[in-house]
Amino acid sequence: xxxxxxxxxxxxxxxxxKQAEDTYRVCRKPSRQAVERIVARDDxxxxxxxxxxxxxxxxxxxxxxxxxxxxxxLRAIDVITGNLEHIADYCVNxxxxxxxxxxxxxxxxFDYESMFTEALGSLRLVEEALLKGDISLALRICRSxxxxxxxxxxCFRLIMEELKKGQRAGDLVTVLFIFxxxxxxxxxxLNIGESLIGRSxxxxxxxxxxxxxxxxxxxxxxxxxxxxxxxxxxAETRSGCKVGMVLRSGGGGSRGIIFKDGRKEKVLxxxxxxxxxxxxxxxxxxxxxxxHDEGDTASLLVEHLPxxxxxxxxLSERMAMVEECLGLILETLQTIWEKTLIPRPVCADFAxxxxxxxxxxxxxxxxxxxxxxxxxxxxxxxxxxLLERVRExxxxxxxxxxxxxxxxxxxxxxxxDRRNNCVYFVDLYRSAYSDxxxxxxxxxxxxxxxxxxxxxxxxxxxxxxxxxxxSGLDFAARQKDGGFRRRLALGLxxxxxxxxxxxxxxxxxxxxxxxxxxxMKEYCRWDERGGRAGEMLGxxxxx
Amino acid sequence: MARPGEFEYExxxxxxxxxxxxxxxGSGFAEGxxxxxxxxQQMVLEPRGLVKLSIKASVKGDRIKLSVKLSWSExxxxxxxxxxxVIGTAGD
Numbered sequence: 001x002x003x004x005x006x007x008x009x010x011x012x013x014x015x016x017x018k019q020a021e022d023t024y025r026v027c028r029k030p031s032r033q034a035v036e037r038i039v040a041r042d043d044x045x046x047x048x049x050x051x052x053x054x055x056x057x058x059x060x061x062x063x064x065x066x067x068x069x070x071x072x073x074l075r076a077i078d079v080i081t082g083n084l085e086h087i088a089d090y091c092v093n094x095x096x097x098x099x100x101x102x103x104x105x106x107x108x109x110f111d112y113e114s115m116f117t118e119a120l121g122s123l124r125l126v127e128e129a130l131l132k133g134d135i136s137l138a139l140r141i142c143r144s145x146x147x148x149x150x151x152x153x154x155c156f157r158l159i160m161e162e163l164k165k166g167q168r169a170g171d172l173v174t175v176l177f178i179f180x181x182x183x184x185x186x187x188x189x190l191n192i193g194e195s196l197i198g199r200s201x202x203x204x205x206x207x208x209x210x211x212x213x214x215x216x217x218x219x220x221x222x223x224x225x226x227x228x229x230x231x232x233x234x235a236e237t238r239s240g241c242k243v244g245m246v247l248r249s250g251g252g253g254s255r256g257i258i259f260k261d262g263r264k265e266k267v268l269x270x271x272x273x274x275x276x277x278x279x280x281x282x283x284x285x286x287x288x289x290x291x292h293d294e295g296d297t298a299s300l301l302v303e304h305l306p307x308x309x310x311x312x313x314x315l316s317e318r319m320a321m322v323e324e325c326l327g328l329i330l331e332t333l334q335t336i337w338e339k340t341l342i343p344r345p346v347c348a349d350f351a352x353x354x355x356x357x358x359x360x361x362x363x364x365x366x367x368x369x370x371x372x373x374x375x376x377x378x379x380x381x382x383x384x385x386l387l388e389r390v391r392e393x394x395x396x397x398x399x400x401x402x403x404x405x406x407x408x409x410x411x412x413x414x415x416x417d418r419r420n421n422c423v424y425f426v427d428l429y430r431s432a433y434s435d436x437x438x439x440x441x442x443x444x445x446x447x448x449x450x451x452x453x454x455x456x457x458x459x460x461x462x463x464x465x466x467x468x469x470x471s472g473l474d475f476a477a478r479q480k481d482g483g484f485r486r487r488l489a490l491g492l493x494x495x496x497x498x499x500x501x502x503x504x505x506x507x508x509x510x511x512x513x514x515x516x517x518x519x520m521k522e523y524c525r526w527d528e529r530g531g532r533a534g535e536m537l538g539x540x541x542x543x
Numbered sequence: 544m545a546r547p548g549e550f551e552y553e554x555x556x557x558x559x560x561x562x563x564x565x566x567x568x569g570s571g572f573a574e575g576x577x578x579x580x581x582x583x584q585q586m587v588l589e590p591r592g593l594v595k596l597s598i599k600a601s602v603k604g605d606r607i608k609l610s611v612k613l614s615w616s617e618x619x620x621x622x623x624x625x626x627x628x629v630i631g632t633a634g635d
Contacts, residue, residue, distance in 0.1 A: 371581040373552055376567035380552070382582075514555040529559075536557055 005055045009077055010127060012048040015041060016084045017123050020185075023091040024116040026098065027107060027178075035095045045088045052081050072199060079195040079204070080126065083188040087119070090181040090188075097178050106171040107178065109162075110155045115182040118147050122189045126196070133200045135227050142193030142207040148186025155179050202230040205244075209261050212299035213246055216290025220301075231259075245304065256304035257289055258426075266429050267291075267298035273428035274302065280404065281336060285425050305424045307417035314411060314447060319460060325416040325423075326464055329443075330471040332423050337436050337475060340404035347398040348435035348487070350494040351391035357498045358387065364501045368513055386520055393524050394490065397483060399435040407431045409439040410446040436475070437484065441491030444468045448541060449499045449512065458543070465541040485534035486526050492540065493519035515540050550579040550586050572613075590615050 019041055026034045056074045059065050101107060122144040129137035159176050163169060190207065198204030210231075218226035230247040246257040260267060268291075277285040290301035308317075313325050362369055373380045381389065406413065407430025415424040447464050450457075469488075476484030497516040503509040519540060522533030533540075556564070571577035577588040594615040601608045 371583060374578065374580050374585075375552055375564060376571040376577055376579070378564060378567050380554070510553070514553065518555040518557075532557060532559070540555075 002055065002059060005052060005059070005074075005077065008048055008052045008055065009081065012045060012052060012081060012084055013123070013127055015045050015048065016088050017120065019045065019088045019091045020116060020120055020123060023094050024113070024120075026095050027112055027116075030098055030104060035098075038095050039092060042088055042092045045085055049081050049085045053078060072202070075204070076130065076195045076199040080130070080192050083191045083195075084126075086188045087123070087185050090185050093181050094178050097174050097181075100174045101171050103168070103171055106168060107175050110158060110175060110179070111151065112155075112178065112182060115148055115151050115179070115185075118144050118151065119182070119185045119189060122193075126192060129193075129196045130199065135197060135200050138193050138196035138200065139207070139210075140193075141196065142190050144193070145186040145190035148183055148189070152179055152183035152186075198231075202247075203233050203244075205231050205233075206242075208294070208297065209242065209244070209259070209299065212261060212292045212294070213259055213301065215292045216299065216301045217246075217248075219292075220290050234258075246301065258286070258302045258304050259299060260302070261297060261299040264293050264296050264298040267300050268293070270427070270429035271300055273431040277404070277425065277428060277431065280340060283422070284332070284336075285428060302426075305415050305417065305426070306419065307415045307424070309412040310414045310416055311411040311446070311450070313416055314460070314464065315450065315452070319463075321418070322460065322464070323467070325418065326467055328416060328421065328423050329414055330467065333436075333439065334471065334475055337403040340433070341401055341479075342403070342433060343401045345398040345400055346402035346434055347394060348438045348491065349394070350438075350487075350490045351387055351394050354494050354497050355387055355391070357501065358383070361497065361501045364504070365506075365509055365513070368500070383517075386517065386524075389524050390490065390493075390520050397486065399437065399483065399487060400481065401479065402433045403436045405432060405434045405436060405439045407434075407438070409443045411443060411450075412446070414443075435487060435491075437472070437487045437491045440468060440472045441488055441495050444541065445492060445495035445499055448543070449496075449503065451503075451505070451508065462542055466538065469537060469541075485531060485537065486523060489519045489526075489533050489537060489540075490523045492537070493517075493523065511543055515543070547584065548586070550581075552579075589617065591617070 019038060022034055022038050022041075026038065056078055059069050060071060060074060062069075098104070098107075122141040125137045125141055128134065129141060156176070156179065159172050159179070163172050194207055194210075195204055197207065197210050201210070213229065213231070214226045217229065228248075232245045232247065234243045234245055242259075242261045244259045246259050248255055248257065260270070271288055271291050274285045274288050278287075286303040286305050288300065288302055290299075292299045310325055310329060314322055317325075368383060370382045372382050372385065406425050406428060408427055409425075410427075413425065413427040415426060417424065444465055447461055450461070452458075472484060472488060475481075493516040496512045496519070500509045500512050500516075503512060519533060522529065522536075526533070568577065571588075572590060572594075575589055575591060577590070579586045579588070590613075592615070594613055597610075597612045599608075599610045599612075
């Protein structure tokens, strides 16, 4: 790091520490000079912060520094500097509140000293934690937030009790404001601590996630070195799960572990699904390495699988490779379906799935709502009425058997390992016994909706769609499933419709909707029109 | 959403359904009355006399386009009518 940036950062840190110390002193014994000093210092702190950020950005944008610049460190300094400035602002706010107190003694009844001690203790660790990359110190700084919250909560209750007595309300509310600012210092310290941890593990990470990974690793591999990992964020899923890659070194190389964190109910369901799938078809899902829950959230560590997702293969590999992987996927699906088939009718409830997402779709595309239209006497239903009709028809047309389905078989939830000639399923939290058409249709539309308009690529997609359709027809014929085409039409309509919420291009989204509406209308009048749409499926999938 | 005085409908149909639409529009011309509408508004067109018919077909690779455009003037007649182009709500 540039010596200059580091020097300015040290100055800033020292000034913020002084600011907090002086604020504490003023709370004990107010003095006008001290208050003026605090206010003046705040301007200096703001200037220092601006200077540091400007220097950081200059380094980042200087082509000559491209090789030497430690962008992770600069990012940490950016976050820490911003939060230090907030802490300094809270100090100014606190001394500002003091002037509203009629009796300073009201403040002295409550324990602000412990809160200042906590904040100052952590502030004094920041420099060492940053320079040494010491995770223990960073964790200690993070813990300030919980401790500050605890202290705040205690004082909050005492202040409430006093307020109930009906006297000194003005002073008590002022004191409450002061404690609120102290509590917010804890929040800023948590941000600082998390940024410091991020500096050590490679990327910014929430303390909760760090602890979950550490906990899970120590359960599996013992306490030693459980903190010794690097973290790389992979994605934040639409369902709110955080997904990251934990890299462990040792044994002559590094190995990756996938980390998922989210709502407990969902993560637990995924863990159970992994285990259930592993019992039925061993090796199809990644091994669960660790699970850790706390309150409403939970984390899951699973084995990182070799290979690429089918989506990656479809987008970048040769057609022969695509066909080979697709063959493997379709073969695997047939095996699963045969192995898990239960001769009990089931309704996938595609209409319900569409209804559950229609609000989201309409938020993105309000014009989809439409109205009932007539064209020279021919009537077209609006979307909600059409969905209602579909629901009625679907209820009396279930599949005659059920199988274990993935539940969200998007092309990026299937991993193909060409070296070992096998496929893996990931993201199994929606797995259940249901209609096999659900997985097939989700998979088909996930390929179809890829936003690549190049003709050669669209032809490639056509081949994929045709192979999926053939595979489905083949299985349906063997199971004497006469309703396959009709249910597939509805399954495709469901996925086309719900996918429009991720498609902002008006032409493409409108095109997807029109195809979905066509399939839904045909689904409803299937018998009346001799299942004509069944013959049209190939064409509906051509775009 | 179509503006007042305009009607717009776009959908995907198979050939049999397209034929139904063309037949319905054809009957409308034969009867001299074409009604287009939604729950909110209805538009009635009353073609009389001469109608300009233009037909265009194009083939560009696998993209085929056929456009049939029908236009006429109702100026004299519509100006005499007190009702505007949008003449009421559905069910009137």
